[in-house]
Amino acid sequence: MSLQKKICLMRLSAIGDVCHAVAMVNRMQHHWPDVELTWVIGKTEYQLVKNMPGIRFVIFDKKQGKKAVQDLKAALADTVFDALLMMQVALRANMASRVIKAKRRIGFDWARSKELHWLFSNQRVQPHRHAHVLEGFMDFADALGVPPVNNVRWDIPIDKDADNWARQEADELGDYVVISPAASKRERNWLPERYAGAVDYLVTKGKAVVLCGGPAELDRQTAAAIEQHTSSITRNYVGNTSLHQLLGLLKYASAVIAPDTGPAHMATTVGTPVIGLYAHSNPRRTGPYLNLKNVVSVYDECIKEQTGKAWQDLPWGTRAKGESLMARISLEDVLTQVDNVLM
Structure with a gap:
């Protein structure tokens, strides 16, 4: 050593x-x-x-x-x-x-x-x-001087009680997809009606859909806004799980749809496919590490419009700015990735 x-x-x-x-x-x-x-x-x-x-x-x-x-x-x-x-x-x-x-x-x-x-x-x-x-x-x-590894691993231990709870929920839900819709800032969230459109589409494909997120007011508001546009959500766990319960739910899910938010990266640690939604930050830098190919991103076009330069020519980590950038992500593009990941 x-x-x-x-x-x-x-x-x-x-x-x-x-x-x-x-x-x-x-x-x-x-x-x-x-x-x-x-x-x-x-x-x-x-x-x-x-x-x-x-x-x-x-x-x-x-x-x-x-x-x-x-x-x-x-x-x-x-x-x-x-x-x-x-x-x-x-x-x-x-x-x-x-x-x-x-x-x-x-x-x-x-x-x-x-x-x-x-x-x-x-x-x-x-x-x-x-x-x-x-x-x-x-x-x-x-x-x-730590030698490299061939494969990235996380191995975050989950509390036994939390894992048992998540397993029981998963058994009741069957084949399910998690949507974790809220990022830390409102401008980084996708449109509630388009999340709802994704929910309705997943249900037609035989998937149950659940909402997850933290206890912050923005998380709760975002979930409530989605529920106003669809009656197809099986369960809303937003603000009602511990981090370990949430990690368990993510582990047993078939896929996760989320913007650049903690649960997207938690899902990556347990090997669950993630469809990431990006506009303000470059997913090559902050996307779900094992699922960059599944990202739906409008970052490249937004940053080119705002700076006149391609992302490769800008300081690494340069963010696009604007309150409506996520509206550029179409429902059709997200459903294409849903099909790629699940079907």
């Missing part, structure tokens, strides 16, 4: 990014089974990965402000890490990282650094042009 035996990983949020980070952690543990790994993580995100073996989790609750930093300092006061993996460029995370003692403070390369990220590191990963977020996290394993 490499000399780096005590490793601290700092990735607080969000759910999708934490899923990507899990793949890197799995790679590290596979090749370095005796690694002492500490993960500084957000309060909500911890609930998803809390059962992963061989990891000391330190919860960083952003809502606590300065107290969160003080608690982090106290929790790690007696530890000097061989390496700190600074896998989040947000200034809040950068500032908090100062209380973590490490010989090597590995951050992103210049092209992917922002919010003064470079000031807090003493080493940078190698440049990686047009890397998916997951591949960008793998660059940190490369920097440590």
Whole structure:
């Protein structure tokens, strides 16, 4: 094994990014089974990965402000890490990282650094042009000298009770598709009437359809808007599941339809096909990692119209802007992917 035996990983949020980070952690543990790994993580995100073996989790609750930093300092006061993996460029995370003692403070390369990220590191990963977020996290394993893996794996353990609940729900539902319709911002959501059109089409193909999502008001409003346009939804689980129950539902589903949101990436970790809906961000960077071929995206045309340049000629991660971009995704294009994935 490499000399780096005590490793601290700092990735607080969000759910999708934490899923990507899990793949890197799995790679590290596979090749370095005796690694002492500490993960500084957000309060909500911890609930998803809390059962992963061989990891000391330190919860960083952003809502606590300065107290969160003080608690982090106290929790790690007696530890000097061989390496700190600074896998989040947000200034809040950068500032908090100062209380973590490490010989090597590995951050992103210049092209992917922002919010003064470079000031807090003493080493940078190698440049990686047009890397998916997951591949960008793998660059940190490369920097440590962790050998590569042939296949990306996640293996997030699900609570037994949650899995049993999900299995029972799946047995009652039969062959079902999950729609997780709400992203973190309203502008990134597809139109409710078109989600409803997809629901009605799936039902004609013998599929039950359920809605899933978090407890946020936007999630609930989006689900309610869809239900106003169709009576064919079998169950609405929005806001009524734990993360592990949701992961179980995604695992037993035939497919998932979602914009760029956490459940899309959770579904990827359990091998369920995902039809991703994209307009504002480049799916080559943030799409469901194993299902990029199934994405329905209007990003390329939107970014070309707004900048006059093709995506290849823009800084990686450039977002398209606008409140109505998702309306450019047609129902017909989504149903074509539904047929490709399910039929």
